[in-house]
Amino acid sequence: xxxxxxxxxxxxxxxxxxxxxxxxxxxxxxxxxxxxxxxxxxxxxxxxxxxxxxxxxxxxxxxxxxxxxxxxxxxxxxxxxxxxxxxxxxxxxxxxxxxxxxxxxxxxxxxxxxxxxxxxxxxxxxxxxxxxxxxxxxxxxxxxxxxxxxxxxxxxxxxxxxxxxxxxxxxxxxxxxxxxxxxxxxxxxxxxxxxxxxxxxxxxxxxxxxxxxxxxxxxxxxxxxxxxxxxxxxxxxxxxxxxxxxxxxxxxxxxxxxxxxxxxxxxxxxxxxxxxxxxxxxxxxxxxxxxxxxxxxxxxxxxxxxxxxxxxxxxxxxxxxxxxxxxxxxxxxxxxxxxxxxxxxxxxxx
Ligand SMILES: *[C@@H]1O[C@H](CO)[C@@H](O)[C@H](O)[C@H]1NC(C)=O
Ligand SMILES: *[C@@H]1O[C@H](CO)[C@@H](O)[C@H](O)[C@H]1NC(C)=O
Ligand SMILES: *[C@@H]1O[C@H](CO)[C@@H](O)[C@H](O)[C@H]1NC(C)=O
Ligand SMILES: *[C@@H]1O[C@H](CO)[C@@H](O)[C@H](O)[C@H]1NC(C)=O
Ligand SMILES: *[C@@H]1O[C@H](CO)[C@@H](O)[C@H](O)[C@H]1NC(C)=O
Numbered sequence: 001x002x003x004x005x006x007x008x009x010x011x012x013x014x015x016x017x018x019x020x021x022x023x024x025x026x027x028x029x030x031x032x033x034x035x036x037x038x039x040x041x042x043x044x045x046x047x048x049x050x051x052x053x054x055x056x057x058x059x060x061x062x063x064x065x066x067x068x069x070x071x072x073x074x075x076x077x078x079x080x081x082x083x084x085x086x087x088x089x090x091x092x093x094x095x096x097x098x099x100x101x102x103x104x105x106x107x108x109x110x111x112x113x114x115x116x117x118x119x120x121x122x123x124x125x126x127x128x129x130x131x132x133x134x135x136x137x138x139x140x141x142x143x144x145x146x147x148x149x150x151x152x153x154x155x156x157x158x159x160x161x162x163x164x165x166x167x168x169x170x171x172x173x174x175x176x177x178x179x180x181x182x183x184x185x186x187x188x189x190x191x192x193x194x195x196x197x198x199x200x201x202x203x204x205x206x207x208x209x210x211x212x213x214x215x216x217x218x219x220x221x222x223x224x225x226x227x228x229x230x231x232x233x234x235x236x237x238x239x240x241x242x243x244x245x246x247x248x249x250x251x252x253x254x255x256x257x258x259x260x261x262x263x264x265x266x267x268x269x270x271x272x273x274x275x276x277x278x279x280x281x282x283x284x285x286x287x288x289x290x291x292x293x294x295x296x297x298x299x300x301x302x303x304x305x306x307x308x309x310x311x312x313x314x315x316x317x318x319x320x321x322x323x324x325x326x327x328x329x330x331x332x333x334x335x336x337x338x339x340x341x342x343x344x345x346x347x348x349x350x
Pocket of ligand 4: 191
């Protein structure tokens with residue numbers, strides 16, 4: 001049993017490393033860096049990850065060997081029983097509940113030698129979330145940022161294995177679509193929308209216009225649009241959410257993006273798979289460009305060429321994100337403390 005698992009874990013190392021050598025910028029992703037088996041061995045023992053409380057209070061089953069059974073990540077023990085604190089190699093704390101004061105760090109327990117405390121968040125930093133009270137406590141960060149110790153993006157592209165022919169999206173009935181629930185007129189994305197709709201027609205869905213879309217209707221609706229406004233609600237470094245990875249890419253509409261800077265998108269998304277608002281001198285020019293592109297089938301089609309080589313993988317399950325800690329465990333710095341988490345979290349997009 002043990003032997004066959006070892007063999008399997010060896011076989012899994014190559015596809016897994018595709019998943020994990022992800023931080024280097026889009027161009028480098030195509031080349032798989034050499035990986036030694038020892039870096040997958042976790043020193044030959046299980047790594048125990050203790051989740052101190054579930055994000056947003058929604059727990060999931062951890063029965064069986066979750067990381068192996070669901071994600072083929074070997075020797076990774078994911079637990080949520082606090083009594084296992086003394087055995088845990090990594091204890092994970094989700095940011096939201098900490099900043100809201102609904103959960104506390106276990107200062108009453110003595111931290112075993114070598115145990116790491118991990119700060120985890122998938123949300124963009126919010127001004128009211130003051131993290132200065134957490135200075136000097138955390139040894140690692142788990143978030144969507146490329147410079148986190150464990151990067152857990154909302155999605156990523158992986159090389160396509162089979163050369164399946166990608167359907168070119170047909171049957172478009174709207175030029176530009178936007179789905180917005182929380183409209184604030186002072187947000188930059190709202191200004192861009194208003195200016196854009198002076199040049200071209202933008203179809204708006206969501207709570208704001210009382211044209212609510214059910215989750216089942218979302219992707220089919222987007223698929224009928226040439227362009228989808230994947231506007232993030234924050235311009236925080238690397239904050240690129242399912243608006244790009246799922247809504248636009250799966251919907252087969254070309255994403256027009258706004259959020260972090262162009263370089264952050266270029267680092268993770270395939271070339272010619274998106275259009276960034278900042279690439280245009282004015283929103284009017286952007287509008288004219290979109291109009292022309294929709295009228296020119298050949299040029300429009302170029303924005304789907306990447307789908308021949310790449311497929312999108314979405315991350316939606318906290319367990320998968322937590323299991324990824326094990327894949328990267330051996331490359332974590334042996335000693336690290338975040339002396340000023342507040343400053344790290346609020347670092348600006350470059
Ligand atoms: C330590 O504090 C945590 C909450 O922060 C609590 O769940 C746990 O029971 C406490 N343990 C002891 C030994 O006091
Ligand atoms: C955060 O809280 C600390 C005190 O805990 C305070 O000194 C600091 O000014 C606050 N920072 C912000 C940005 O509110
Ligand atoms: C095209 O879209 C319309 C609605 O806009 C829909 O009724 C029709 O079934 C679609 N046709 C195809 C081939 O998807
Ligand atoms: C929108 O247009 C107004 C008026 O032309 C301009 O002042 C403003 O800077 C534009 N905003 C954006 C985000 O393009
Ligand atoms: C983790 O951080 C604490 C300070 O909060 C420090 O004492 C400890 O040495 C660090 N451990 C590692 C493995 O970096």
